[in-house]
Each structure stands twice: as structure tokens, then as C-alpha cells.
Amino acid sequence: MMEQVRVVLDHAGDISPISSEEYLRIGGYQGLKKALEATETIIDTIKASGLRGRGGAGFPTGLKLSFTANTQADQKYIVCNADEGEPGTHKDRIIMVEIPHRLFEGMAIAAVAVGASQGYIYLRAEYPYVATILEQALADARRQGLIGSNIMGSGVDFDIQLFIGAGSYVCGEETALLDSMEGKRGEPRFKPPFPGVQGLWGRPTIINNVETLSNLPAIMVKGPKWFRSMGTERCPGTKLFTLCGNIAHPGVYEFPVGTTIRTLFEEVGGGCPRGKKLMAVQTGGASGNIIPASLLDTPMDIDACAEAGATFGAGDLMFMDEDSCLLDVLENLTEFFEEESCGKCTPCREGNTQLLRLIREFRNGTAQEGDLNLLLELSNVMRGGCLCGLGQSSPNPILSVLRFYPDLFVENSYRKGDLAYA
Amino acid sequence: MTTREEQLCVLEEVAAIAAKWRDRPDMLIPVLHEVQTIAGNCIPKEVAMTVAREMRIPLAQIYSAATFYSFFSLEKRGKVLIRLCRTAPCHVKGTKETLSAFEQALGIKAGETTPDGLFTLEICECIGACDVSPAALVDDTVYGHLTPDKVRELVASLQETEGSR
Known part of the structure; x- marks a missing residue:
């Protein structure tokens, strides 16, 4: 098999995930040390690296940090989004299980950059066994003075607490995640204000994905030029x-x-x-x-x-x-979104229900004349009219299948002898 | 919870947990996790009312959260929770077959609890175990690469462990 290029997962699996000492031995917490020595250069370094968010949105990380750094507040927060709910994704789990100290170090670097003294990891409830590892690793880092008060003897305070979700896909959306942390239903907020300015309990909050934060230590140690030697011009690393x-x-x-x-x-x-x-x-x-x-x-x-x-x-x-049935997969995916829609905005709550109904009509061969247009129109309304990424993107698989397999929906109805709308 | 005495005992424990976080509505989700575990994997009305009283949060707000998250249940559930992932990566590798194997081995349908109160079978969304799909989360442990045969073995071994307790 091709050899991997390991930055985030460098030494992952080779050392104990709990022990800070072992992580220090492989050069861990050196990025944080550098950050503490030259606080004012952190954001420029991250901006120069071109790092973009790894949770799906691809927002430039340095820019996000600069918004919060420039906002005055009595308290700022770093929240790590570890609510890895996207079906088919478990990369953050691997980082947290194999090398969680790299994540803590990344969070501390972000905290030093923006002036935050408290961090949280919002971990999905589906990862109870990850919680055990994180708790032990956090306790170890605290004992070694790597997080907590006066980190690495710098006079800077930064502690990290674990918050366990309770089973909700939409909580991966950053503002729904914040509402969940405040003890409410996880329903996305209207933006602006953005969390970077007004987030957790109204305070400026940096929310980043596990993988994004875990990139920061190496960027601090090896520099933006090295980071840009990997990946593409507009998305390095x-x-x-x-x-x-x-x-x-x-x-x-x-x-x-x-x-x-x-x-x-x-x-x-x-x-x-x-x-x-x-x-x-x-x-x-x-x-x-x-x-x-x-x-x-x-x-x-x-x-x-x-x-x-x-x-x-x-x-x-x-x-x-070749044995898969795309309409079967689309039905499964749409069932997922229908189940996970939080219900706050109508286009998503009703839209996903109707998308599912239509997909089932096609699957059963009972679609009527006009159903294909209805499917398209509804998809477009949802993409433009839903409050958050859940509803805006849930029609994506359907629209892409319509684009790449234009005959599939029609064929399926033909096959069942329903020519009504062709 | 069988007798009234036991119920009252649980409610006392619930009250003690919730009272630690009076006027801290942000602690509602951690509190619900904790009280649900001691109240038999569910949040019955008396438990919800106790949490509301002790945390000084409106009862409606407790229900607002408790009914939103899939890990909370108002209905009584079994001692062991079996959550079978039904999302696409597991689906394309045979969730349907594993589901019917679970239903047959346990003698219940998805969403139900065995009459002895030991097992609840739930269908859930992605548990992030796509590398070993099709997969299920049994309490805190992931079981992957499930086949109908493996499901029967798993259920038998769970029944043996639970039965001997």
C-alpha cells in the first residue's frame, strides 16, 4: 500500500494516547512552546500556512482566529467540534483515540492566539470509549502543567473540559453545538452574529474541527513554507x-x-x-x-x-x-436527513419529509407527472432557504444523481410501467 | 424500579445530582445523562420533575431537551442498549440482514424491549464505526463486521453475561 504522509497522525498509534511524557518525547508541545514565546506572530503564521477548516466548510483558519483576536471581551472560548456525525466519517475519532495530546496542543495554540482561557471539547455521545481516553489524557496534561493554570510556566492559563453530546447530527453545526452546550435543544442560530464575535454564552468563541486544530502544532514548529509544500495552492497540507x-x-x-x-x-x-x-x-x-x-x-x-x-x-x-441501487441509497440518505432535521426552519422540516416521499414514489415506480420537476424545485428552495447546512445540503445527493444519471428516475418509473410524467 | 421504596430511593439520588447544579441550566445535558443511567436508561416524569425542581428549570425546558436528543428516552428501556447503525455506509454493507438477525435472536422488533427488561434494540444514525461496518454500539462497546451469524453469537453471549448477573 502507498505510504501515508503523516502530519496530523504523525506517531499516532506508536505512543500511548494518554501519556504527555511520551508525546513530549516525540517533540510534542513544542508548537505550543513556540506560540507562548511569540504570541503576536501565531495568527500570521497560521494565515501564511493557508490552512483551511477540515470539518467540511473549508474556512481559512487564520482568518477565523483573527476575528476573535480582534474582538474585546472579558472571556473568550475555544470549542473543539468533536461531534463527528457525518455518516461515513470517523477521522476525528482516530485522532482522539491515538494522539489526543496533539489536539490539546492545537487548542492551546489557538487559545494563546486569541486570548482565551477556557476550552471545551464537544464530543458526540456515540463515542463513549473516546471520552474515557480524553478524560485520562486531559488529566495527565493537567498534571504535567501543559494545560490548566500557568501552562508550561508561561503565566498563561488555559484549561480544557469535555462536554458529551446526546445524539444529534445537527449539533455538528457550530451554533447548534453552542446551544447544546448551553443546555438547550441543538437548534442552529441565525448568523450574524458569528460565533467568533458572539458565541458561547454570548462571548467570542473559536469553533474548529478536531483535525483543523491538530494541524496547528506542526505549523508552529515547521513553519508555513513547509506546510505549503504539501497539498494544493489554495488548500495546502x-x-x-x-x-x-x-x-x-x-x-x-x-x-x-x-x-x-x-x-x-x-x-x-x-x-x-x-x-x-x-x-x-x-x-x-x-x-x-x-x-x-x-x-x-x-x-x-x-x-x-x-x-x-x-x-x-x-x-x-x-x-x-455494481450491486448497489442508487435510489435505495438516496432513500436511506433522505431518511437520515428527515430524522435529523431539528425542525426549527420550515424548508428543512417539511422539505426533507417531502423529499423522502418523492424519492419513495420514484423507488416504488408510483411517481406522477410533475414529480421530477417538484423534486428539482423543492431541492433548489431548500438549498437557498434553509437556515443551516443540514437542509441546504441534504438535496445534494439527489441533485448529483439527477445530474450524472439523468435517466435513472425516468427509467425507474418506466420499468414499473408508469409513463405518466415522461 | 420495581417497588415504590426503590423509586423513592432513585428520586432521592436524582435530586442530589440535580441540586449540585441549581441555577446552572447549561448543565442540563450532563445531568440528564447522569440521572438517566440511575433511573433505568430512561427519564420518567417523576425524574424530570425532580430535575426541574432541583435545578430550578421549567419542566417544559427539561422535556424540550429530553425529547430532542436520541440518547435520552422518556420510555423505559432495557438494561443493555443495542444501537444498530442504519446509515448509508452500514446500509450498503447489509444493515437489513443484521437487523433481522437481531430481531430474531432477541424476539423483539426494533424500538422494543425484551419482556425480561434486559435488552432494548434501537436503530440509530451513524456511530462513526464505518471502518468496521455494518456495526452496532452495545452500551459503550462497538461490535463491527456484523453478519447474521455474528449477531446470533453476540446476542447469545450477552444473554449469558446478563443472565448470570
């Missing part, structure tokens, strides 16, 4: 790719941004099991586009994916072999 579905070697692998889907599928993942042929790939998670096998040469990069009609998202690839 490496990415943790999750391969799942009908693939011989499912799992999480770290490679430079821009690695092609074909490389990941053939050389890393070993192709479909049992010699089956690949039919389609869902890119970027459950809310990402489904693309045909003919587009395998698309590089996994934010811009290249957008251009080809794929989705970079959080770097997930779900492979579907």
Missing part, C-alpha cells in the same frame, strides 16, 4: 480521508490534499471486495455529491471537487459497487 462502503480496506488514511479519488480507491483502499466493479462514489459524506466511477481521476481538493461536481467535505469517500 494533508487531509485525513475516510474510505468506507464497498471497499477492501476501509479506514482513515492521511495523504496530501489533491490526491486523486482513484489513488485512494485503487492503491490505498484496494478496490471493491470480491472483484466487484465500482459503480459510484459518494464524496464528502452523506450530504455530499454522488459521482460515477468515470470521475475517479478527480483530485480530492476543495476547488477540484467543486469543479468536477464532487464534494470535498470532510474528506469522506463511500464506495458503492
Whole structure:
């Protein structure tokens, strides 16, 4: 198998995830040390690295930090979004289970940069076994003076607490996550104000994904030029790719941004099991586009994916072999969004219910004249009218299937003898 | 909870947990996790009312949160929670077969609890175990690469462990 390019997962699995000492021995917490010595240069260094958020939105991390750094407040917060709920993603779990100190170090660097003294990790309830590791690793870091008061003898305070969610996909949306931390239903807030200015309990809050934060230590130690030597011009660095579905070697692998889907599928993942042929790939998670096998040469990069009609998202690839039925998969995906819609905004609450009804009509061959147009119109309304990313992106798989397999919906109804709307 | 005495005992424990966080509405979710565990994997009305009284939070707000999150349940559930992932990465690898194997082995449908009160079978959304799909979360442990045969073995071993307790 191709050798991985390990930055975030460097030494992951080689050392105890709990022990700060072992992490220090492999050069851990050196990025934080550097950050504490030259506080005012941190944000410029991160900006120069070109690091973009790894949770799916791809927002420039340095820019996000600068908004919060420039906001005056009595208290600021760093929140790590570890509510990894996107079906087909478990990269953050690997980081937290194998090398959690790198995440703590990244959070501390971000805290020093913006002047925050309290951090939280919002961990999804589906990862109870990860919580155990994080608690032990946090206690160890606290004992060693790496987090808590007077970190590394610098006079700076920064502590991290664990917050366990309770089973809700929408809580991965940053403002829903904040509401959840405040003891409420996880319902997305209207933006602006953005969390960077007005977040947790109204205070400026940096919310970043586990992988994003775990990139900061190496950037501080090795510098932006080194970081830019990997990945693409507009999205430098490496990415943790999750391969799942009908693939011989499912799992999480770290490679430079821009690695092609074909490389990941053939050389890393070993192709479909049992010699089956690949039919389609869902890119970027459950809310990402489904693309045909003919587009395998698309590089996994934010811009290249957008251009080809794929989705970079959080770097997930779900492979579907020749035995899969796309309408069956679409039904499953839409059931997921219908279940997970929080219900706050009408286009999402009602829209996903109607999308599911329509998909089932097509699947059963009972679609009526006009249903295809209705599906398109509804999808477009949801993309523009929903409050948060859940509703805005839940039509993506459907629209991508309509684009790449234009005959599928029609054929399916024909096959069942329903010619009504053709 | 069988007898009234036991119920009152649980409510006392619930009150003690909730009272630690009086006027801290932000602690509601951690408190609900904790009280649910001691109240038999569910949040019955008396428990919700006790939490509301002790934390000084309106009862409506307790229900607002308790009914929103899938890990909370108002209905009584079994001692062991079996959560079978139904999302796409598991689905394309055979959730349907594993689900019917679970239903047959336990003698219940998804969403139900076995008559002896030991097991509840839930269908859930992604548990982030796509590398070992199809997968299920049994309390705090992930079981992956499930096949109908493996499911039968798993249920048998769980029944043995629980039965001997």
C-alpha cells in the first residue's frame, strides 16, 4: 500500500494516547512552546500556512482566529467540534483515540492566539470509549502543567473540559453545538452574529474541527513554507480521508490534499471486495455529491471537487459497487436527513419529509407527472432557504444523481410501467 | 424500579445530582445523562420533575431537551442498549440482514424491549464505526463486521453475561 504522509497522525498509534511524557518525547508541545514565546506572530503564521477548516466548510483558519483576536471581551472560548456525525466519517475519532495530546496542543495554540482561557471539547455521545481516553489524557496534561493554570510556566492559563453530546447530527453545526452546550435543544442560530464575535454564552468563541486544530502544532514548529509544500495552492497540507462502503480496506488514511479519488480507491483502499466493479462514489459524506466511477481521476481538493461536481467535505469517500441501487441509497440518505432535521426552519422540516416521499414514489415506480420537476424545485428552495447546512445540503445527493444519471428516475418509473410524467 | 421504596430511593439520588447544579441550566445535558443511567436508561416524569425542581428549570425546558436528543428516552428501556447503525455506509454493507438477525435472536422488533427488561434494540444514525461496518454500539462497546451469524453469537453471549448477573 502507498505510504501515508503523516502530519496530523504523525506517531499516532506508536505512543500511548494518554501519556504527555511520551508525546513530549516525540517533540510534542513544542508548537505550543513556540506560540507562548511569540504570541503576536501565531495568527500570521497560521494565515501564511493557508490552512483551511477540515470539518467540511473549508474556512481559512487564520482568518477565523483573527476575528476573535480582534474582538474585546472579558472571556473568550475555544470549542473543539468533536461531534463527528457525518455518516461515513470517523477521522476525528482516530485522532482522539491515538494522539489526543496533539489536539490539546492545537487548542492551546489557538487559545494563546486569541486570548482565551477556557476550552471545551464537544464530543458526540456515540463515542463513549473516546471520552474515557480524553478524560485520562486531559488529566495527565493537567498534571504535567501543559494545560490548566500557568501552562508550561508561561503565566498563561488555559484549561480544557469535555462536554458529551446526546445524539444529534445537527449539533455538528457550530451554533447548534453552542446551544447544546448551553443546555438547550441543538437548534442552529441565525448568523450574524458569528460565533467568533458572539458565541458561547454570548462571548467570542473559536469553533474548529478536531483535525483543523491538530494541524496547528506542526505549523508552529515547521513553519508555513513547509506546510505549503504539501497539498494544493489554495488548500495546502494533508487531509485525513475516510474510505468506507464497498471497499477492501476501509479506514482513515492521511495523504496530501489533491490526491486523486482513484489513488485512494485503487492503491490505498484496494478496490471493491470480491472483484466487484465500482459503480459510484459518494464524496464528502452523506450530504455530499454522488459521482460515477468515470470521475475517479478527480483530485480530492476543495476547488477540484467543486469543479468536477464532487464534494470535498470532510474528506469522506463511500464506495458503492455494481450491486448497489442508487435510489435505495438516496432513500436511506433522505431518511437520515428527515430524522435529523431539528425542525426549527420550515424548508428543512417539511422539505426533507417531502423529499423522502418523492424519492419513495420514484423507488416504488408510483411517481406522477410533475414529480421530477417538484423534486428539482423543492431541492433548489431548500438549498437557498434553509437556515443551516443540514437542509441546504441534504438535496445534494439527489441533485448529483439527477445530474450524472439523468435517466435513472425516468427509467425507474418506466420499468414499473408508469409513463405518466415522461 | 420495581417497588415504590426503590423509586423513592432513585428520586432521592436524582435530586442530589440535580441540586449540585441549581441555577446552572447549561448543565442540563450532563445531568440528564447522569440521572438517566440511575433511573433505568430512561427519564420518567417523576425524574424530570425532580430535575426541574432541583435545578430550578421549567419542566417544559427539561422535556424540550429530553425529547430532542436520541440518547435520552422518556420510555423505559432495557438494561443493555443495542444501537444498530442504519446509515448509508452500514446500509450498503447489509444493515437489513443484521437487523433481522437481531430481531430474531432477541424476539423483539426494533424500538422494543425484551419482556425480561434486559435488552432494548434501537436503530440509530451513524456511530462513526464505518471502518468496521455494518456495526452496532452495545452500551459503550462497538461490535463491527456484523453478519447474521455474528449477531446470533453476540446476542447469545450477552444473554449469558446478563443472565448470570
